[in-house]
Amino acid sequence: MLQPTEVSSKPTVNSFANMIATPEKKSGNCESKGCGSSEQEISLSIQERIANHPCYSQDAHHHYARMHAPVAPACNIQCNYCNRKYDCANESRPGVVSELLTPEEAAHKALVIAGKIPQMTVMGIAGPGDPLANPEKTFRTFELVAEKAPDIKLCLSTNGLALPEYVDRIKALNIDHVTLTINMVDPEIGVKIYPWVHYKRKRYKGLEGVKILHQKQMESLDLLREADVLCKVNSVMIPGINDKHLEEVNRVVRSKGAFIHNIMPLISSPEHGTYFGLNGQRGPTTEELKVLQDKCDVGGMKMMRHCRQCRADAVGLLGEDRSKEFTKEAVMDMTSEYDIQKRKEFHAGIEGFRSKLAKAKTSAPTTEKVEEAGPPILLAVASKGNGLVNQHFGHAKEFMIYEVDGVNVKFIAHRKVDHYCLGGYGEEGSLQNIIKAISDCKAVLVSKIGDSPKEKVHNAGIEVVETYDVIETVALDFYKQFIGELQPV
Numbered sequence: 166m167l168q169p170t171e172v173s174s175k176p177t178v179n180s181f182a183n184m185i186a187t188p189e190k191k192s193g194n195c196e197s198k199g200c201g202s203s204e205q206e207i208s209l210s211i212q213e214r215i216a217n218h219p220c221y222s223q224d225a226h227h228h229y230a231r232m233h234a235p236v237a238p239a240c241n242i243q244c245n246y247c248n249r250k251y252d253c254a255n256e257s258r259p260g261v262v263s264e265l266l267t268p269e270e271a272a273h274k275a276l277v278i279a280g281k282i283p284q285m286t287v288m289g290i291a292g293p294g295d296p297l298a299n300p301e302k303t304f305r306t307f308e309l310v311a312e313k314a315p316d317i318k319l320c321l322s323t324n325g326l327a328l329p330e331y332v333d334r335i336k337a338l339n340i341d342h343v344t345l346t347i348n349m350v351d352p353e354i355g356v357k358i359y360p361w362v363h364y365k366r367k368r369y370k371g372l373e374g375v376k377i378l379h380q381k382q383m384e385s386l387d388l389l390r391e392a393d394v395l396c397k398v399n400s401v402m403i404p405g406i407n408d409k410h411l412e413e414v415n416r417v418v419r420s421k422g423a424f425i426h427n428i429m430p431l432i433s434s435p436e437h438g439t440y441f442g443l444n445g446q447r448g449p450t451t452e453e454l455k456v457l458q459d460k461c462d463v464g465g466m467k468m469m470r471h472c473r474q475c476r477a478d479a480v481g482l483l484g485e486d487r488s489k490e491f492t493k494e495a496v497m498d499m500t501s502e503y504d505i506q507k508r509k510e511f512h513a514g515i516e517g518f519r520s521k522l523a524k525a526k527t528s529a530p531t532t533e534k535v536e537e538a539g540p541p542i543l544l545a546v547a548s549k550g551n552g553l554v555n556q557h558f559g560h561a562k563e564f565m566i567y568e569v570d571g572v573n574v575k576f577i578a579h580r581k582v583d584h585y586c587l588g589g590y591g592e593e594g595s596l597q598n599i600i601k602a603i604s605d606c607k608a609v610l611v612s613k614i615g616d617s618p619k620e621k622v623h624n625a626g627i628e629v630v631e632t633y634d635v636i637e638t639v640a641l642d643f644y645k646q647f648i649g650e651l652q653p654v
Contacts, residue, residue: 280502390422
């Protein structure tokens with residue numbers, strides 16, 4: 166069993182390196198990367214390219230961090246689910262930022278964060294508008310970072326409208342990862358999502374504009390494949406509008422070379438001031454989202470299930486936004502501590518730990534898989550990362566949901582909650598909301614939980630497992646026990 170002292174949620178450069186004094190040589194296989202079965206279908210060549218990319222690799226998001234540079238304010242389309250004027254520091258939503266940066270400020274921030282958070286491996290530009298509607302700011306930022314921090318991966322997120330004009334520049338800057346947001350492949354459906362499109366200095370409304378957007382998105386997919394740029398497709402699931410249609414979107418983007426598809430739930434709270442939110446358009450339930458993701462998880466293209474729908478100025482591990490620590494005012498007073506050699510040592514330590522974790526998943530003597538897969542169950546996990554059950558129930562702001570059948574342990578979703586330990590007021594309401602959020606789970610796996618919430622969770626029909634160990638190990642052990650109790654004596 167891995168011990169709590171072996172892992173730190175915010176390790177120093179030396180903590181990982183000291184933990185694994187002699188990191189094992191990478192063999193290029195899945196075990197050395199800690200990929201697990203969830204990424205087996207992805208070719209080895211792609212696994213190597215995404216091994217430390219937290220948004221493109223499900224396993225990497227436990228260990229590596231990213232930074233979004235908010236340098237692109239303008240947008241060339243209007244989406245009915247977007248309102249970039251709204252900002253609350255406590256929310257996570259695409260298109261939201263607290264402040265804009267110049268390319269020079271963004272590059273300095275990237276160097277500062279790369280020193281302060283050495284597990285940061287990716288700098289992406291995702292807004293708050295569309296990066297390619299702000300091409301000079303976007304590419305100047307990439308140029309500065311590539312020059313000063315060559316080990317940081319560059320990542321771009323766009324609607325694809327302008328991408329065909331810039332694909333050569335993307336390739337020249339070695340931007341190896343591009344995310345396209347594609348919500349339809351039928352313009353008749355698209356008119357319900359996009360009221361207008363601004364293309365070549367002209368605004369097109371309705372079907373005319375959506376047809377242009379669709380054409381450019383399909384062209385973008387083809388060009389990225391030809392340029393050997395990895396493409397992730399994001400799609401927003403909007404019940405009653407494109408929810409049934411997204412299976413066709415999945416088929417089309419898969420045929421055009423996208424290697425991973427991220428189907429995200431619509432966020433439509435009225436207070437955000439979006440068209441959908443103000444007109445009562447609901448988002449999907451967790452069950453509806455899972456059913457659609459399962460239907461689309463075919464044909465060799467992975468479904469991304471670990472997305473947090475991050476802000477356009479997010480910093481840190483997915484699910485651990487540290488942007489408040491790195492405001493413009495704070496960052497500009499900080500001196501860069503970027504040291505590529507220290508970062509390499511730190512990453513070697515991470516890879517050593519991932520290798521150790523992978524072995525723990527497959528060779529733990531206490532874990533025995535049942536003879537064959539049984540009826541699947543869902544488990545909720547409180548985790549601070551590193552692939553471990555390592556978080557107190559009362560501190561969890563989200564739970565990782567796993568599907569277990571006795572043979573496979575499959576991650577399926579993150580579910581955000583209000584953490585229980587609020588300091589008194591509101592705790593009872595928060596606990597009930599947490600119980601509701603995980604009510605379809607047979608158990609919740611936590612490092613610790615208080616006696617009172619433990620009793621209430623148990624009374625709701627959810628078992629509580631207190632442990633500190635590898636998620637897969639605990640999940641399989643629980644399943645074996647669960648099945649044993651169901652079998653007649």
